Amino acid sequence: MKIQNNNSKLTFSINNRYLIALSIVSSFIFSVFNQHISTELVVDELFHYRQTKTYCQYKFSEWDDKITTLPGLYVLGFLYNQMINFILSIVYPKTLHECSLPILRSFNTILLVFNFIIFYKIIQFNSQRNNRNSIYQKSLLLVLLPIYYFFHYLYYTDVPSTLSVLLVYYYSLKKQYFVSSMIGIYSVFIRQTNIIWVFFTALTSILTLQQEKENSNSNQESSLFNEIVSFIRFTIKNLLTIVSLLWGYILVGIMFLVFLKVNGGIVVGDKGNHESSLHFVQLFYFSVFTLVFTLPSNLLSSETSPLRFINTITQNLKRSSIKFITLYSLVLSVMVFLVKKFTYIHIFILSDNRHYVFYLFNRIILKYTYSRYALIPLYCYCIWSMWVSLTRTSKKSKIWCIFYILCTIAVLLPSPLVEPRYYIVPFFIYQLNNYTDLQSPKLLTLNIILTIFINIITIYVFITFPFQYPDGSVGRFFW
Numbered sequence: 001m002k003i004q005n006n007n008s009k010l011t012f013s014i015n016n017r018y019l020i021a022l023s024i025v026s027s028f029i030f031s032v033f034n035q036h037i038s039t040e041l042v043v044d045e046l047f048h049y050r051q052t053k054t055y056c057q058y059k060f061s062e063w064d065d066k067i068t069t070l071p072g073l074y075v076l077g078f079l080y081n082q083m084i085n086f087i088l089s090i091v092y093p094k095t096l097h098e099c100s101l102p103i104l105r106s107f108n109t110i111l112l113v114f115n116f117i118i119f120y121k122i123i124q125f126n127s128q129r130n131n132r133n134s135i136y137q138k139s140l141l142l143v144l145l146p147i148y149y150f151f152h153y154l155y156y157t158d159v160p161s162t163l164s165v166l167l168v169y170y171y172s173l174k175k176q177y178f179v180s181s182m183i184g185i186y187s188v189f190i191r192q193t194n195i196i197w198v199f200f201t202a203l204t205s206i207l208t209l210q211q212e213k214e215n216s217n218s219n220q221e222s223s224l225f226n227e228i229v230s231f232i233r234f235t236i237k238n239l240l241t242i243v244s245l246l247w248g249y250i251l252v253g254i255m256f257l258v259f260l261k262v263n264g265g266i267v268v269g270d271k272g273n274h275e276s277s278l279h280f281v282q283l284f285y286f287s288v289f290t291l292v293f294t295l296p297s298n299l300l301s302s303e304t305s306p307l308r309f310i311n312t313i314t315q316n317l318k319r320s321s322i323k324f325i326t327l328y329s330l331v332l333s334v335m336v337f338l339v340k341k342f343t344y345i346h347i348f349i350l351s352d353n354r355h356y357v358f359y360l361f362n363r364i365i366l367k368y369t370y371s372r373y374a375l376i377p378l379y380c381y382c383i384w385s386m387w388v389s390l391t392r393t394s395k396k397s398k399i400w401c402i403f404y405i406l407c408t409i410a411v412l413l414p415s416p417l418v419e420p421r422y423y424i425v426p427f428f429i430y431q432l433n434n435y436t437d438l439q440s441p442k443l444l445t446l447n448i449i450l451t452i453f454i455n456i457i458t459i460y461v462f463i464t465f466p467f468q469y470p471d472g473s474v475g476r477f478f479w
Contacts, residue, residue, distance in 0.1 A: 018137070018139070022112060022140065023112070026152065027109075030106065033463070034101075034102045034105065036463050037463075038102055041101070042476065042478070045154055048074070048156065050064060052073070052104060054074075055071075055077070055078040064269070068269045069191050070190065070191075070192060071189070072157075072160070072161075072186060072187075072191070073160060080103075084103055105153060105154060108155065108156070108159040109152050111152065112143060112149075115163055115166070116140065118163065118167060118170055122173065123135045125170070126433060126435075133441075135438070137441070137448060138431075138437065138444060141444065145451065146451060147421060147423075150459065156421075158421050161187065161190045162425055162428065164184075165187055165197045165425050168183050168197065168198055169432075171183065172205050177248055177249070181246075181248025181249045181252050182248065188256060192268075195253075196407050197407065197429070198252050198253075199253070200403060202246055204400060205245075205249075206231070207231065207399065207403070210230070210234040210235075213238070222398075224398040224399065227399040228399055276414040276416075278342055279342060279344050279412070279415060280338040280413065281338060284335075284339075285423075288375075288378060289420060289427065290386060290427055291382040291385065294436075296447050297389075297436045297437040298389075301389075301393070301436050303389070303393050304384075304385040304388050309384055332380075335379065339376065346416050349417070354477060355478065355479065356420075386430065389434045393436045396433055404430070461478075462476050462478045
């Protein structure tokens with residue numbers, strides 16, 4: 001089997017050891033999952049499976065009001081089930097194969113291969129490196145992100161939703177803007193908040209056009225203000241050209257505005273448990289999430305190590321003590337204020353003991369009165385390391401970073417619920433543009449080892465340690 005793209009000279013062959021190992025191990029885990037929980041619906045699978053089964057019965061007008069996303073997943077599940085039925089009917093012509101839970105779960109498991117390939121393509125395009133082995137390893141590292149990898153074995157929206165965003169991003173890098181925007185339409189059809197990443201893709205596409213026309217890779221020494229002014233000036237001056245190239249994204253935006261008007265908001269169905277908020281601390285949680293899953297890179301890199309962070313602060317204080325004392329005091333004061341006023345404890349976090357977030361909040365963040373404030377220095381380091389990784393190590397322009405930050409804020413800020421699955425896409429966008437670990441095979445290897453270890457532990461706990469509620473229902477620990 002060979003998948004080739006002549007423009008990027010990218011070739012995948014069946015003898016790729018990473019892809020083969022990933023496929024074999026994942027197939028084994030899938031069989032173990034369904035051996036233990038073949039008929040056991042895990043949390044939101046209840047709604048996703050039930051709605052897809054309704055579609056499989058050709059009842060397309062029926063809708064479960066508990067579902068908050070558009071039916072993109074269920075259409076895919078229906079089509080996949082039809083394809084499987086067609087294939088199996090050739091082997092077993094007199095047998096009707098129902099829309100079973102294992103079949104629908106296998107759809108997400110199969111997408112592992114496509115995820116690996118699209119990660120490879122994006123990393124190769126962004127990094128422009130010739131070390132294919134490092135790019136393969138980085139692709140493996142990303143697809144093994146524990147939270148994301150885990151949901152390849154359940155029937156959730158996260159896997160096809162994330163893959164669709166990655167495809168939107170990839171085709172924009174290839175300047176196939178129409179293809180990118182059309183995938184963007186379906187991406188929003190799977191999960192509404194993906195409109196933010198379609199918007200991000202449009203912005204970065206304009207930025208790429210600007211850099212190419214001005215024959216510049218964004219001067220790292222230019223100020224953010226100058227970059228913003230230059231971007232606005234370029235957009236106005238070349239508006240007709242931009243519209244002619246990126247009209248597909250404009251179409252997606254118009255369609256989404258019509259949807260908001262008709263629906264009366266972004267959430268469909270169960271709006272009561274998904275009200276918007278100003279959850280600023282959600283951004284701090286995301287920075288810690290990013291640190292945890294890039295831990296070796298951050299701790300061992302000379303640019304982003306904790307020691308470098310401390311040295312940066314002390315050197316700044318020595319150069320201009322009054323200026324930086326004032327600045328740091330202001331930053332800390334703002335963060336204390338945000339933690340105090342905008343820490344939301346959603347009812348689901350306190351009531352659902354199946355999720356690791358339940359224990360994180362009850363045993364760390366809420367354990368003592370000042371626990372949440374004690375984490376502020378950690379938040380500072382995490383945010384600093386992300387900024388340095390993008391601007392200094394990966395040489396992304398400041399305005400690109402601002403676009404990324406604003407879009408991440410737009411996705412995470414409105415949600416009062418701390419749900420690590422919401423961090424997956426912004427984490428991947430960050431990692432696909434962060435080349436710190438690509439510069440060191442040792443860092444990549446350490447990151448992969450850490451990721452595999454976490455996956456082994458969490459999957460083992462999920463499968464072997466079920467517990468029973470008073471009503472007799474079974475619960476399992478997971479993300």
